[in-house]
Amino acid sequence: MKLKTLRAIFATLATQISSNGLVVDGDVRIHPVLSFLDSILRGIGQVMLQNNSFAGLIFLIGIFFNSILFGWAVVLGTAASTATALLLGVNRSHVRAGLFGFNGALVAIALLYFLEPNILTWIYVVLAAACTTIILAAVLNLLAIWKVPALTAPFVFTTLFFVMACARFGRLHSTGVLPTAGLPKAATVEGIVTFSTITEGLFNGIAQIFFQSNAISGAIFAIGLLISSRKACCAGLLGSFTGLLVAWAMGAAEPAIRSGAFGFNSALTAIALGSVFFVLDTVSATYALLAVIITAVMFAAISAALEPLGMPALTSPFVLVVWLFVLASPLFPRLRVSIL
């Protein structure tokens, strides 16, 4: 990076800090490198539906706090999927908003979470991140008719396919955290839920959105959300908490509750339906609550359904439930849709 570039970056940083990003697109003097970096941070922010580079930066700090490997993975993945979008000539305002970054971010962490890192794995990550850009464009085109958002569907599809493929590829090895393939069995109540289960579970539910099993990372993410939107932060925490309560009431295993497994999808559903897609009032809050509860049930169902493949549910419950609740909304005139 040349001196001129660096100077441009600092000049811009000093003068252009705006309410929702380091750099605002209307600005004529933005250096392309800075614009790209800002797009990456917004991409990381979009993982929790925040078009805000400060939120993205804090999320990135939260990830690096827990794991340097995942920190670099998320930077590489976001950069690769964003660059693919730029090379294919996607509408620049979409790229600038980070829309072509968040699926790349997640797929990169996921692949390094489930596969041992080697050179082939890193190439695989770049390929998968590029793939999320194609799938996102396909899903956007597919769902445009119903005005339904793509959410993290490209991440879910790409991760499931790329991890599943390793069962045929002898040079890619899964890590210990990938579930072993097995047939689903009846559950029994395991362990006792204590106060620490609930506090850890609450923040782990936020942390798991980025595959981080670390309640402090979760708390940092919550701060990132707070900077971007108080409503989103409240929704996220309430969502994680509700998911946890549903799991507890139904008799889910204590270690799963503590790990935030039942929280991260519910947190995302709560952010999406409680703070983004609908005008918040009593009807939409009840609607969002129903969705959050069903998300926890859906997580249990999908994670059991994927057991014969030894695959994780990822954020598919969130995607499915938000799709259904947004698709259904035009038939419910009492719900007011946000003009986003």
Place this chain on the structure above:
Amino acid sequence: MKLKTLRAIFATLATQISSNGLVVDGDVRIHPVLSFLDSILRGIGQVMLQNNSFAGLIFLIGIFFNSILFGWAVVLGTAASTATALLLGVNRSHVRAGLFGFNGALVAIALLYFLEPNILTWIYVVLAAACTTIILAAVLNLLAIWKVPALTAPFVFTTLFFVMACARFGRLHSTGVLPTAGLPKAATVEGIVTFSTITEGLFNGIAQIFFQSNAISGAIFAIGLLISSRKACCAGLLGSFTGLLVAWAMGAAEPAIRSGAFGFNSALTAIALGSVFFVLDTVSATYALLAVIITAVMFAAISAALEPLGMPALTSPFVLVVWLFVLASPLFPRLRVSIL
């Protein structure tokens, strides 16, 4: 319920019995409670595509005849899904026609068929019934473009997800009738098909639409169909019979044939394609026959495909085949679509 309410009910009952329901919507003087009860009965009727509260009443009698538990379940489920629709402000004429009831009816029986009843199960039933209303609205919006009906898809999705979730929920226990998860194996011809296999199988095929393994309940359901539509009754019986014949010819196991397992989806396909969606003539009758045969094959396929999850096929073969045959119909100019 106040005396005034009761008086209104009897007054209305006495004067307003119409050809297809206890209460007709245009009527100004209908009491809301009566209107709600009539919507519930129509909802039960809609399980076999009949917007007719008399048919619904007779179906309910057929269920209570076999099991009081299932009788109450169907009332609760239909009421819960219908009430959810009313609370969310759904178009009243759709609610009045029972469209927001039949998926709730089925999901309630299904959950009590596959799960041991306890307080949590009943709460779960209400939650699932409410969920069918959201999914129905979503499917209606999704399929409106192609003018394809939603059928029992919301019931199938909700039941599969809610039963599957029990593999993670220690406080919900499955009953003995839920299949055990296993890997599909090659079949051999089992048992000998006799005259009693065929007669029992024929009526069980109608009974199984409501999860009742009772040929007399099946006969009562057939009477309900007959009251609503002679064409629907013939189609249903012929459909059940054809499904049974296909299974027999292909060498399916005798107990499965006797139980009506190969009949209920074929019966529903026959009612839908033979008496509802197309004008009946030689071309559409042949088309419906092909669909009924393929439904029996699809039932075999889907029930085997769900074996690794230990899940039943429910009415998914019916939904899938009718969707395909209705979606395909605009390309076949020889078929005349009913104006429904």
Place this chain on the structure above:
Amino acid sequence: MKLKTLRAIFATLATQISSNGLVVDGDVRIHPVLSFLDSILRGIGQVMLQNNSFAGLIFLIGIFFNSILFGWAVVLGTAASTATALLLGVNRSHVRAGLFGFNGALVAIALLYFLEPNILTWIYVVLAAACTTIILAAVLNLLAIWKVPALTAPFVFTTLFFVMACARFGRLHSTGVLPTAGLPKAATVEGIVTFSTITEGLFNGIAQIFFQSNAISGAIFAIGLLISSRKACCAGLLGSFTGLLVAWAMGAAEPAIRSGAFGFNSALTAIALGSVFFVLDTVSATYALLAVIITAVMFAAISAALEPLGMPALTSPFVLVVWLFVLASPLFPRLRVSIL
């Protein structure tokens, strides 16, 4: 066949050989039988997206060269699905272009590849071929909104359902080539890739499109492609080669690479995206290359995902990847779509 018919055939053959078919539709004097035969050959050609009866004829020769059973199966299947379309009154120009033939062709070979032939199997083949016509019409209607082609989706669906159903049908027996149901396991690098692996794998990758494990049949198919379109022939061979290279790099088992398993889907993706749907330039060639690589990964993933059902991936990776890449294309203004 009457003498008049035969004379008409020879007369037409002598005078009407055109650049892409034995018979051109505009011609007034074409005998219906000849027109039907030409439609069948075009249907066989359409398996590799070639509306060309010469290509179809050479493909048929390639199949008969390897197996007389499969040769007759492909003729029967194509005839049955084409005849179903004619009986249902489908737009004649679509039928004439072989669009209602190629799925029937493939489903017939597939069923005889996976099931022991007996009388019931042959009836089953005709039923399945008729079923592909309905599913094709449904898929055409479904995807028309996005201008996405149906490809071999009807073949994939029908074959999976009809083979899966045999787990319930005691009179249909699977052959030894159907995979046994099992749980996916981690792969290890097996065998050493030699020069003969690559040459055999390259042509087997073309041969496997028609389920033929015979490199010479593959070479004959390549000649058929060459006659129809040089671009398609190059794309097909490059696609098969790229799929093979990806599998080799990732450490797939040598026997699978040699058999062409990783080639046939990539070959089809290359033909579709490299020679049919986009104007060939640097951007679209790169786009097609990315798709071809992802197709090989997708094949690995889907074939592992279907292991618990003991089902083969067939051409589902090709269908899925081409759907995604065509659906995504409107968002990438640098890609120019072919006017087809």
